[in-house]
Amino acid sequence: MNDSLQYPTNIQQFREDLLSWFEHEQRDLPWRKDSDPYKVWVSEVMLQQTRVDTVIPYYERFLKKFPTIEKFAEADDESILKVWEGLGYYSRVRNLHSATKEVVESYGGIVPDTLEEISKLKGVGPYTAGAILSIAYGKPEPAVDGNVMRVLSRILLIREDIAKPSTRKIFEKAVYELIDKKNPSYFNQALMELGALICTPTSPACLLCPVREHCLAFQEGVAQELPVKTRKKSTKQVNWLTAVLKTSDERFLIRKRPDQGLLAKLWEFPGIEVNGRFSSNRQILTGYFENEYELELELESGSFTRVDHVFSHLKWTIDVFAGTLKGSVQETKNLRLVTRDQLEEYAFPVPHQKIWQTYKVEYL
Template sequence: MNMNTNFDKVDIKQFQHDLITWFVREQRDLPWRKNGGDPYKVWVSEIMLQQTRVDTVIPYYERFLEKFPTIESFAEADDESVLKIWEGLGYYSRVRNLHSAVKEVVQHYGGKVPETPEEISKLKGVGPYTAGAVLSIAYGVPEPAVDGNVMRVLSRILLMWDDIAKQSTRKLFEKAVRELMYYENPSYFNQALMELGALICTPTSPSCLLCPVRDHCQAFEAGVQEELPVKTRKKTTKHVEIVAAVLKNKDDQFLIRKRPEKGLLANLWEFPNVEDHGPYVQMRQGLAGYLKNELEIDTELETGTFEKVNHVFTHLTWTIDAFSGKLIGDFSGRPNYKLVCKEQLEEYAFPVSHQKIWQAYKKQYL
C-alpha cells in the first residue's frame, strides 16, 4: 500500500493536539501512572500488561511492588518467591525473564535501566513493544511502542489493510508512529494511542461518536471501522485427558512435583499426573500403575474422582480427573518431587488448574 497517500490526508499537528488533549483529560487513574516515572516500575507494569487485561494486572502490580519495591530487592529475590508472586497471572516465562534481566541491569548497569533501544532490547523479555514503551514512558525517548491497540487505532485512522497477525506488519506501524509522533511528549503520545484503543477505538463496536480524532479517521470517513484491523487467525485446539493424584502419607504430607524448566507452565508445581485416554476404571488403574512404575510407590486410590477440572489454554484443553489417595510406605525421594505439609504446599506456585484441584481437596478432606 502507498502509505504516503494516507498520510497526506492527516493534519498531523491537529491530530497530535486532539489526541493529547483528550488523553490529558480522559486518561484512567492507573497504579503505574503514579509510579513517579521509576523505570523499574514502568518496566514491571509493561511486562505484566503483555496480553493481559488491566483489571487483572492491577492487584498483581500492587502486590509485586509491595514485595519488591526496588530493582535491587527484586534482583535479590529467590526463584520460588518470584514464581509465587506471578501465580495465576499466566505466561510465566515473563517473570523468569524479567528476573534474569533485572539481575543483569543491577550487575552490569549499576541498577539503572538502560535508556537506549540497543541496550534495553538486549534484556531478556524486552521486545520491540516493551523497549519502546519503557524508553518513552520512563525516559521520554521518542521510540514507537506498537501493541495491538496501536495497530488497531492506526489501521483505522490511516486505512491500513495489512494483516496485523503477521509479524512483519508491526514494522509498518512503527514507521507510521514515527511519522505521527508528538516529539514534545513521546510518553503521552504512545500512551494516548493505547488508551484510545482501550477506551474508544475498541475491537468491536468502537465509540466513534465519542472519538477525539474522528475527524482524522479515514476508516470512519469510509464507514469501514468495523472491518479493521485485518487479522487472520487459526485455531487448532487439542484436548488432553489427564489423571492426577493428591497423595497423602501417614505423616499428613502431600506429594508434589516440579514441572520441567521449559515448555508449558515451566517450573511450576503440580500434583503427580499422567495423560490417559482410557475409560473410568482404566484411568484409575492407569494412574496407580504409573505411580508404581515411575516412582516405585504403592498407593491406595479412592475409586471415584473428587474433582474434574476442565481448563482451557489458548491452543489446548486439559481435562483433569483428580483422585485422592494414600501414599503407602516410605517415599525414597526423586528429583523434582517433594513431600510437604499443607502449609508448605501453599508456598509453591501452582497452575490455576491444580489450584482448583487443591481447593476441592481441602473442601472435601481437610
C-alpha cells in the same frame, strides 16, 4: 508492504486532540503514578496478554515485595514464581528476572535508555523497549501492541494482516511519523488507552472518539471491518489424570515441572498425560505411580473433580483423584512431601490451584 500510508491532513491537530482527551479521560492506574523505568517495565510485562483489572493487584503486590530492581534481581526462583502465581505466561517473569539481574550487574541497576542497549536484555522485544523508552525516558520510540495496531489500522485505513509479524513494521513507521516529540509518553499511552476504552475490537464507540475527524475508517464507514487478522489455529486438546495424595501424617505429594517448557519450574500434583478420552482412569493412574515412582497408593473409586483450562495454544482437561500413600516416599529436589501450610508457599499453575481449592472443600 504499504509504503504510502495516508496520514491525517493535520498531524499536529491529531496529536493535540488525542493528548487532550488522554489528559482528561485516562484511567487512574497505579503504574501511571511513577515513571521509574523499573516500575514501567514491570507493568508492561504484566500487561502483555492480560487484562488491566487482573494486573492491578499483582502489580501492587509485586512492588510491595520487590520495591527496587536490586531486590527483584536478588530474589530466588521460588519467590518470583509465587508472587506471579495465577498471572500466567510464566516465561515473562523468568525473562524479566534474568534481564534485571543483567541490569544490576552490567548497568549498575540503571535500566538502559537507548534502543540498542535495552533491546539486548532478555525478553525485551520492540514493544517493551518502546514502552520503557517513551514512558520512562521520554524518547520518541513507537510502542506498538495489539491496541495500537487496531487503532491505527482504522485511523490510517491499513488493511494488512496484523497477525503477520512483518506488518508491525508498518505500524512502527506510522508511529514514528505521528508521535508527539514533546510528549511521547502520553502519546503512546493515549493510543493504547483509546484502544482500550473507545476503539475497541467490536462495536467501537466512534461517536465518542476524540480523533474521529482524522479517522479514515470512520469516514468510509468501515471501522468494524478493521483490523484485518487471520484466525488462530484451533487449540489442541490434552487430557491428564492427576492425584492429590496424602500420607498418614497429613503430608501431600507435589512435584516440580521441568526447567524448560510450559509452566516451567512450577509445582503441581503429580499425574500423567493420557491419549484420547478417559478410560480405566484409576488403574492407569495407580500403574503410573508404581512404575514412575515405585509408590503404592490407594485411590478413591472415582475422580472428585474435573478441571478444564485453556492456554493460548492448547486446552487441558484434568481428571483428579484423591488418595493415600502407603509406605515411604523417596523425596528428591523435584518430588516433595509437604504439609498443608507448606503447600500454600509453593507456586502452582492455575488449574492445580483450582484442584487444591476443591480438595480443601471436599476433604479438609
